[in-house]
Amino acid sequence: MSGELRVSVVLPVRDDAPALRRCLEALATLTDAPDEIVVVDNGSSDDTADVARAGGARVVFEPVEGIASAAAAGYDAATGDVLVRFDSDAVPPVDWIARIRAAFAADPGLAGMTGPGVFTDLPWPARLLAGLGYHGAYFGLVGTLLGRVPLYGSNLAVRRTAWLEVRDRFHRQDPMVHDDLCLTVHLGDRRLRFDPRIGVAVSARAVTPRRLATAAGKTRHTVRVHATAFRATTAGRLLGPLLGGGPPR
Numbered sequence: 001m002s003g004e005l006r007v008s009v010v011l012p013v014r015d016d017a018p019a020l021r022r023c024l025e026a027l028a029t030l031t032d033a034p035d036e037i038v039v040v041d042n043g044s045s046d047d048t049a050d051v052a053r054a055g056g057a058r059v060v061f062e063p064v065e066g067i068a069s070a071a072a073a074g075y076d077a078a079t080g081d082v083l084v085r086f087d088s089d090a091v092p093p094v095d096w097i098a099r100i101r102a103a104f105a106a107d108p109g110l111a112g113m114t115g116p117g118v119f120t121d122l123p124w125p126a127r128l129l130a131g132l133g134y135h136g137a138y139f140g141l142v143g144t145l146l147g148r149v150p151l152y153g154s155n156l157a158v159r160r161t162a163w164l165e166v167r168d169r170f171h172r173q174d175p176m177v178h179d180d181l182c183l184t185v186h187l188g189d190r191r192l193r194f195d196p197r198i199g200v201a202v203s204a205r206a207v208t209p210r211r212l213a214t215a216a217g218k219t220r221h222t223v224r225v226h227a228t229a230f231r232a233t234t235a236g237r238l239l240g241p242l243l244g245g246g247p248p249r
Contacts, residue, residue, distance in 0.1 A: 005105050006035040007097055007157075008080030011088055012062075012070035014042040017051045019089040019203070024055030026091045032098035038078050042070040066175030067153070068182065073172075075163050083163055085180070087154045089203040090117070099198050100157045111162040111190035112183075114151045115198035122204045130207050139194070142219070146184065147233035149192045153180035155200045162190055176221040185226045 009027065013020050020039065027037060039052035040060045049059045062073040075083050082104050086092070104110055116139070119130045135152070142150050151158070166186040171177045184192070205211065223230055230236035 005082055005101055006080040007082045007084060007101050008078035008160075009034040009037045009084045009086055009097075010040065010071065010074030010078055011037065011052075011057070011086055012040045012042055012067055012074060013044065013048050013052070013088045014065075014070070015044045015046050015048065016088045017044070017046045017048045020048060021051050021055065023086070023088045023090065024052070024057060028056070029094060030092065030097050031094050032101060034084065034097050035080055036078065038074045040070040040074040040077075042066070064173065066177075068170070068174060068177045068179040069172045071153075071172075071179045072167065072170055075158075075160075075167065078160070081160055082157050083160055084157045085153055085155075086200075087202065089205065090154050091120075091201040092155075093198070093200065096198055096200065099195065103193065103195065104157070104159060107191070107193075109191050110159065110193060111187055112151055112156060112158040113193040113195055113198070114149065114156045114180075115195050115200065117152065117154050117202035118199055119204045119207065120201040130204065134207055134212075142181065145223070145230055145233060145235045146181075147235070148184070148189075149194045151180045151184045151187075151192065153178070154202050155198065156180055156183075158183065158187070162187060171225060174225070176218050177225060178215075178218050178222045181219070181222045182226065185229045 037057040038060055039057040040062050041049050042062050043065055052059045060073055060077045062070045071085055082100060084100060103113055116135055119127050122130055139150060169186050171182050
């Protein structure tokens with residue numbers, strides 16, 4: 001339809017070609033396809049780039065290691081009006097892009113939106129517990145501390161104009177920063193929305209002890225880097241010195 005918002009999917013990848021292949025196959029089955037898929041090869045030693053091209057994606061190479069640098073490179077390279085950040089080991093529902101496109105078209109003031117992840121490769125009891133512990137802590141605890149809906153890296157969309165306004169403040173060179181939380185902070189008071197209807201299937205490898213420990217360390221670092229923003233909320237002020245950090249960045 002003429003005038004329809006263009007949607008770009010950005011996939012940061014490092015040495016994850018088999019998962020990327022499955023992800024691209026899933027994206028090809030959507031009822032409303034993205035207008036482009038940008039795969040950011042973040043120093044892969046496998047055939048990530050070849051798999052991406054075979055799956056119809058455009059490949060961008062980002063030599064600086066880290067999700068923040070890779071995601072930023074993808075956002076910079078993407079041409080859509082709406083930039084959707086996704087993970088190579090995730091699978092979207094068939095109406096995923098349709099809902100995202102419709103939400104941004106219906107609300108010109110919407111800067112970003114996000115949805116949950118579901119660990120579909122776990123049995124039901126473990127799936128529920130892992131979801132509550134992982135996503136519940138992120139959306140609940142971090143959202144309360146920050147005072148707004150936090151964008152979730154495996155399932156977020158941001159208006160390109162909003163990204164262009166904040167990209168020079170985004171900590172793309174810091175490999176310990178959670179890119180989704182950093183982006184949320186720098187979007188400031190722009191309108192963000194959580195929509196449970198765009199939930200995606202995510203891999204349970206995110207909840208292994210090693211990955212959880214890494215994620216916790218990155219969360220602490222990201223909060224401290226953005227301590228001023230967190231201290232501005234009532235919940236953040238209650239934590240006081242635990243936030244650490246220095247002047248606004």
